Amino acid sequence: MSKIRIGIVGYGNIGRGVELAVERNEDMELVAVVTRRDPKSVQILTEGVKKVHFDDILTLKDEVDVMILCGGSATDLPVMGPEIAKHFNMIDSFDTHAKIPEYFADVDTAANEGKKVGIISVGWDPGMFSLNRIYAESILVQGSTYTFWGKGVSQGHSDAIRRIEGVKNAIQYTVPIEEAVERVRSGSEPELSTREKHLRECYVVAEEGADKALIEKTIKEMPNYFADYDTTVTFVSEEELKAEHSKMPHGGFVIRTGETGREGNKHVIEYSLKLDSNPEFTSSVLVAYARAAYRLANNGDCGAKTVFDIAPGLLSMKSAEQLRKEIL
């Protein structure tokens, strides 16, 4: 059986994660990495893979079954997504929640025009967490859903700290507050403020001679990012930051509690992830959905999709018969 030919667009943490995930799926092969850098300058792990400049992406039209877009949601994907969906089946991890409807519409128009399948917003949130929200809410119609993130590194918050004067480097962890998680699990459906759900732990390397008290104050008072949270700031050396905080763990919980019947029987549905590597896990989800896109396209389907539109059986290497026999 011929393998599903995967292309990667954008070779950062997620791109490398996709490369590693493809290695672990025997029905797939990585055939090309597309980049906006000088392709020769990009060092990839796999031998025999084409490195192609983004401007030449259409030369891959007959060589790639599914493109996995690994660019950022802020500026890369809104432009790239619809362009690529016109010519390739594609998967991305678009995660700017507020702009999903608009982005979906753009990809849908392009993908329908090109008769391609584009599955957007794939990963774990949006992605696996969204799936757990929809399943849980469809079953327990009356109830409350809670999402907690962490403990894990937030790139956005780390970047915000790095932009402060006198800061050389920084890592920020989002940490769910165990007491809030327990209150939710109890089924009491509490109303929780932002501050009650998560706290923020910052590890900061200051420039020599910088005003640490001012840095700490600036972080803690930063609107949107930190002001609404209990935030701790710990100053560390560059070496310490590298040694202790260079991994990218993450995770979180989706919990729905609700009731059924006339007597109000209570139920708790909980989904949790504990991830050593956020980009490698996200990439593994992307690759599973690439299989679904390939199958849908082969079946004549086209247009934009999200995880809500994909039957779970399409994600598995196993046949429908095997799945019914072995894991149903």
Add this chain to the structure above:
Amino acid sequence: MSKIRIGIVGYGNIGRGVELAVERNEDMELVAVVTRRDPKSVQILTEGVKKVHFDDILTLKDEVDVMILCGGSATDLPVMGPEIAKHFNMIDSFDTHAKIPEYFADVDTAANEGKKVGIISVGWDPGMFSLNRIYAESILVQGSTYTFWGKGVSQGHSDAIRRIEGVKNAIQYTVPIEEAVERVRSGSEPELSTREKHLRECYVVAEEGADKALIEKTIKEMPNYFADYDTTVTFVSEEELKAEHSKMPHGGFVIRTGETGREGNKHVIEYSLKLDSNPEFTSSVLVAYARAAYRLANNGDCGAKTVFDIAPGLLSMKSAEQLRKEIL
């Protein structure tokens, strides 16, 4: 908008649970209960619902959009399922794992003949647990999946005890062993024996003058049901059994641990349920899938399906646009 018209076939714990679940879904209404008893003798909770003998089920052909089959998997469903799928869209909770392929084939033939949709093996295991197995295995291709059940009442095991001479009544709880769950969560991918995963707690009401020591020995040595487990037997009065053990709680865990990348980063995916009422929760899942069956049939689809074949968006009362905007 007209409501989805639901029929219930078989009015026991699950049938009553479906009736209660339909009450909580405003896009549905219960229109008929089908029974093999004398319909007049069946007391149901909802007013204005037809009670129809099973032999007259075809009189409901134009009145019911989806039949929810609430009979047992051992003898009821294998006969009823294909018969009903020929004439009605239907959902069931067939859970004899070993016979799923055969049952699926029978329902598929009938449903295709009648141009109806039949979704089989819906509930939480098979059902939600199966979904979590397939998602987790499709993402973490290399890893191990574990399912734990409980703490909850097993009807099959309770019945087995009740058949012992001198036993008046009994309830059996399946209990996951916390130490095993913790070993699994650690990511060590342990090989666990049957005895290491679950224990069995039995509450037994003995007939007056019965040989309790013999009853306890008979339970503990019963092959398949108890011999492979650590089992506790507690004798209680009939009153105590009613007061303390008349609820039907259940739940459990599906945990997959596995690794990604070349350095073997570890990940833990965990799904858990904690249910006050096993039949009411199962019924709530059935009702959500009835919505999917209705939509698929309206869209011209037919044949047998399982939860693996159903896109999650079909389960929700919300439109695709709302889902993308609100919970993706």
